Amino acid sequence: MDNTRIQQIIHLFPCFSSLSEHDWQASDIVTVDSSTKHSIIEGHLLQHALFILQGSVRIYKMNPMGREVSLYRIQGGECCSLMMCSILGETEYEASADVEATTDILIIPISLFKHWLDQPQHKPLKQFIFKQIARKVIDVTQLLDDIAFKSIHHRLADFLIHRTSDGSKHLTITHEQLSSELGTAREVVSRTLKDFERKGALRLGRGRIELINPPLLEQILINVTKSR
Numbered sequence: 001m002d003n004t005r006i007q008q009i010i011h012l013f014p015c016f017s018s019l020s021e022h023d024w025q026a027s028d029i030v031t032v033d034s035s036t037k038h039s040i041i042e043g044h045l046l047q048h049a050l051f052i053l054q055g056s057v058r059i060y061k062m063n064p065m066g067r068e069v070s071l072y073r074i075q076g077g078e079c080c081s082l083m084m085c086s087i088l089g090e091t092e093y094e095a096s097a098d099v100e101a102t103t104d105i106l107i108i109p110i111s112l113f114k115h116w117l118d119q120p121q122h123k124p125l126k127q128f129i130f131k132q133i134a135r136k137v138i139d140v141t142q143l144l145d146d147i148a149f150k151s152i153h154h155r156l157a158d159f160l161i162h163r164t165s166d167g168s169k170h171l172t173i174t175h176e177q178l179s180s181e182l183g184t185a186r187e188v189v190s191r192t193l194k195d196f197e198r199k200g201a202l203r204l205g206r207g208r209i210e211l212i213n214p215p216l217l218e219q220i221l222i223n224v225t226k227s228r
Contacts, residue, residue, distance in 0.1 A: 001027060009106060012053060012077045015128035018121050026112050029053065033102045040097040046086055049113040051079045055103025059095050060180065069147070069183030071095060072139045081136035084129050087113065147183055155182050156192050157221040160202070160211065169211040196220065 001024050010017050032039060032055075040046075042062065054076040062068045074080050086093045087110055116122045117129070146155055159181060163171055175193065179186040193209070196202050201217040203210040211217060 001025075001029070005029070009051075009053065013051060013106075013128070015124040018124060019116070023112075023116070027106060027108045030105050030107055031102065032099045032105060034099050039099055040093060042093060042096045044093045046083060046093055046110060048107040048109055049079070049087055050083060051106040051108070052076055053104040053106055055105075056100040057103060058098045058100050060098065061095055067183070067185070068180040069143075070181045071143065072136055073100070079129070079132055081133040084133060088117075088129075143183075151224055152182070152184055152188055152192050153195070154221060154224040156189065157196070157217055157224065160209065161214070161217060161221065164211055164214070169214065171209045171211070172207060173209065174207050 003021075006021075006024055052074050057074050057080070059071045059074065059080055059082065060068050061071060071082075080095075080097065082095045083093060085091075117126050156178070159178070160171065163173075175186050175190045178189045178193075182189065193202070193204055196217065197204050199216065199220065201211070201213050201220060203212050
């Protein structure tokens, strides 16, 4: 790996700044595109520690019936907390990962990565890992709270509002994908979207949703929240 690339990685991950030139020799960068499905599946024994340089990877769980729920996403400057827990605990990976966009990944052999963590001079790396784990634990805890205590009307309205927060009124997504995001049945998602459409908040198309009255969707969210 050339020095220019190393400096780019350090800019994204300052926790690697304590590594020597020799430390980088066993590391590599791979590029994976979105056509690679289920690149890592639950129960996999990891051989490398992975750090995302750019792109997006969805981390999810799947039940025996095939229903999925998205746990969180990792993007440039992040690593998967569940992967780190598997590496540190020497256990199988407890989730699955899908690449959603062309993604550059820094891969480090686990034996080398754990050696770095044991060295006092690499304390920033250890701190970074623990911060990543803590942040994603909070995200997953919030997800569990949403699933357990919030109605599908609330969760779906909230999802649509946040996914169009950039001002776009069009969302390309299927009902099946929405059900995976929210951890519920596709039929439940379809029924709720139809209700939103009847109220005039959105218009449904094949594989797409158009928000024709975002303020109404926000009002639906407020009303559902008040009725809890």
